[in-house]
Amino acid sequence: MQSPWHSALLRTLIYVVFGVVWIVYSDRFLENLVDDVQTLTQLQTYKGWSYVGITAVLLFFLLYQGLRKERALSARDELTQLLNRHMFRQELESEIDFAREHHQSIALVTFNIDEFRRINHACGHQAADRLLLKTADALRDHFATEPTIVARLGPDEFAVALLNIRNAEIAVTKAREFQHIFQNLELENYQFELSIAVGIAMFPTDAEEVKDLVACSTLAQEEAKNLGHGQLRLYDHFFGESIHSRLRLTTDLRHAIERDELSVVYQPQFSAHNLKLTGVEALLRWQHPQHGFIRPDTFISLAEQQGFIREVTDYVFAKSIRELTELELLGTSIPRLSINVSALDFADDDCIELFYRRLENLHDWSLLQLELTETAVINNFEDTLRTLKMLREANVNLSIDDFGTGYSSLSILRRLPIHEVKIDRSFIRDLQVDDDDRTIVRTILAMAHSLNLRVVGEGVEQIEQLLFLQEHGCHDAQGYLLAKPMSAQELAKFLQQEPAALDEIRSQLRAKSSPKIVAVKNT
Structure with a gap:
C-alpha cells in the first residue's frame, strides 16, 4: 500500500510538471502566433484563466482518484482484502x-x-x-x-x-x-x-x-x-441466559479458589497383574453452594475459556501435595501422584518456571506424574516438547492421558520423553461386545510395548475388562471396579485396611492363565 507521503508527493509532482509545461510552452506558442503586443496581452489573460480552469479539472481528478482509493482501502481489511x-x-x-x-x-x-x-x-x-x-x-x-x-x-x-x-x-x-x-x-x-x-x-x-x-x-x-x-x-x-449463567459461574469459581472451597479426591491405580497400588490420580471436585455438584469438564472448560486455568492447576498441585504429605502417604504408601495439566499450562514462555514453583514443596519430584492429552501435545508440539524434556530432566514423570482419542502418530510418540500412556475409557467401556474397541486397545498396547511405555487402562468397571487388559499386557488399571475416587482421609483408611473386594478380584484373576508382562522404561 502506498504511504500518504508518497501519494501526496506523486500528486504534487503531477501538478508541478503540468504547471511548468504550461508556462514554458504556452508563452512560446503565443509569442510565435501573435506579434501585436496588445493582442498578446489579451491572450495572456485568457491563457491565465484557461490555466485556472484546466488545473481545477486536473486537481478534481487527482483528488477524486485519491479519495476513491482511500474509501476502497478503508472498507477493506488490510491483510485479507475482505470487507472490514x-x-x-x-x-x-x-x-x-x-x-x-x-x-x-x-x-x-x-x-x-x-x-x-x-x-x-x-x-x-x-x-x-x-x-x-x-x-x-x-x-x-x-x-x-x-x-x-x-x-x-x-x-x-x-x-x-x-x-x-x-x-x-x-x-x-x-x-x-x-x-x-x-x-x-x-x-x-x-x-x-x-x-x-x-x-x-x-x-x-x-x-x-x-x-x-x-x-x-x-x-x-x-x-x-x-x-x-x-x-x-x-x-x-436461551443462549443469552446461558452466557450470563456462565459469567456468574466464573465469578463463583474464582471465589471458590480464593476461599479454598474446592476439594481434591484421589482415585487409586493398581497393577493389572497383582492389584498392588501403583499410584493415585488427583481429581478436582466442586460442590457449589446453590447449584450442587458441578461437573469437572464444565468448570475446567470454563477456566480455560476465561483465562484462569493456571490458578486452577496451581490449586490442585498445592492442595494434593500438601494433603498427601501431611498424612505421610506420598513416597511411602503411595509411590506416585498423577496430576492432570491443561494444554494452556504450556502456552506461555514462562511455563517451565511455573511448573518448578508448583513443585517447590515436594522433596522428591520423581513422585509426581503429569498427565496431558494428545491434543495438548500436538497443538503446540515444539514448544511443549522443550518443556516436557526439561521436566523429564528434573525427574518428573510424564503420561499421555485419553490416549487414542487424538491424532498423535508413532513418529511423534517416539520424540516425547514420556514413560506412560493411558487408554481412554471410551475404548474400555465396550471391550466385551465391540470388536473395534478390542482391536484399538490391542493396537495401542502393541505400539506402547514397542516404545517400552507403561500402559494404564482407565475406566475399568467390569472384571472382563480387567481380564482383557491383563491378558494383553496392560500394566496398570484404574476404575470403579477397583476403587472410586476418595478424599485424602478416606484414602489413608483405604491403605490401612484394603477392601475385601480386591481379594475377590485377585481370586478371579488367578483362575485365569498367567498374563503377559512387558518390560518398560526405568523411571
Whole structure:
C-alpha cells in the first residue's frame, strides 16, 4: 500500500510538471502566433484563466482518484482484502432493508478459528497471517456461487451473510462444508489440528436489525466454542441466559479458589497383574453452594475459556501435595501422584518456571506424574516438547492421558520423553461386545510395548475388562471396579485396611492363565 507521503508527493509532482509545461510552452506558442503586443496581452489573460480552469479539472481528478482509493482501502481489511467490520455492517444493513421489503431471509454465519492465539504464539505472526489469508481465500472460493457478503470481523473471526436463503438448513450445510475445508488447510510444517467454530443466526427469525443479528450469531458462535473444537450452533434465545449463567459461574469459581472451597479426591491405580497400588490420580471436585455438584469438564472448560486455568492447576498441585504429605502417604504408601495439566499450562514462555514453583514443596519430584492429552501435545508440539524434556530432566514423570482419542502418530510418540500412556475409557467401556474397541486397545498396547511405555487402562468397571487388559499386557488399571475416587482421609483408611473386594478380584484373576508382562522404561 502506498504511504500518504508518497501519494501526496506523486500528486504534487503531477501538478508541478503540468504547471511548468504550461508556462514554458504556452508563452512560446503565443509569442510565435501573435506579434501585436496588445493582442498578446489579451491572450495572456485568457491563457491565465484557461490555466485556472484546466488545473481545477486536473486537481478534481487527482483528488477524486485519491479519495476513491482511500474509501476502497478503508472498507477493506488490510491483510485479507475482505470487507472490514464497519463496511460489512453497512452493506448488511442495506441487504436487510432489501430483504425486509421483498420478504426474503438472510443467514449470518460467523466463523472463529479455534486456538488461534496459541497458533500465533507457537508458529509466529507470519505463519498465522498466512493461515488467515488461506482462510479468506477458502471463504471466497466456497461461497463464490452464492449471493453473499464476506468479511473479516476481527483477528480470528470471519463472517458470511448468505442472501435470499430459503432456510437455515442450507446455511448449516454450507458452513459444515467449510469446516471440513478448513480442517484440511495446511499450516506449513506445523502440526496443528485446525478447526473452526461456527455460529448461525437468521433474519428475520432471530433478529430484524443488523446489531441484533450480529449479536445473535456471535452468541451462537460462543456456544459452539463452549462445546469444544470444530462445533456449530444455530442461535437459540436461551443462549443469552446461558452466557450470563456462565459469567456468574466464573465469578463463583474464582471465589471458590480464593476461599479454598474446592476439594481434591484421589482415585487409586493398581497393577493389572497383582492389584498392588501403583499410584493415585488427583481429581478436582466442586460442590457449589446453590447449584450442587458441578461437573469437572464444565468448570475446567470454563477456566480455560476465561483465562484462569493456571490458578486452577496451581490449586490442585498445592492442595494434593500438601494433603498427601501431611498424612505421610506420598513416597511411602503411595509411590506416585498423577496430576492432570491443561494444554494452556504450556502456552506461555514462562511455563517451565511455573511448573518448578508448583513443585517447590515436594522433596522428591520423581513422585509426581503429569498427565496431558494428545491434543495438548500436538497443538503446540515444539514448544511443549522443550518443556516436557526439561521436566523429564528434573525427574518428573510424564503420561499421555485419553490416549487414542487424538491424532498423535508413532513418529511423534517416539520424540516425547514420556514413560506412560493411558487408554481412554471410551475404548474400555465396550471391550466385551465391540470388536473395534478390542482391536484399538490391542493396537495401542502393541505400539506402547514397542516404545517400552507403561500402559494404564482407565475406566475399568467390569472384571472382563480387567481380564482383557491383563491378558494383553496392560500394566496398570484404574476404575470403579477397583476403587472410586476418595478424599485424602478416606484414602489413608483405604491403605490401612484394603477392601475385601480386591481379594475377590485377585481370586478371579488367578483362575485365569498367567498374563503377559512387558518390560518398560526405568523411571
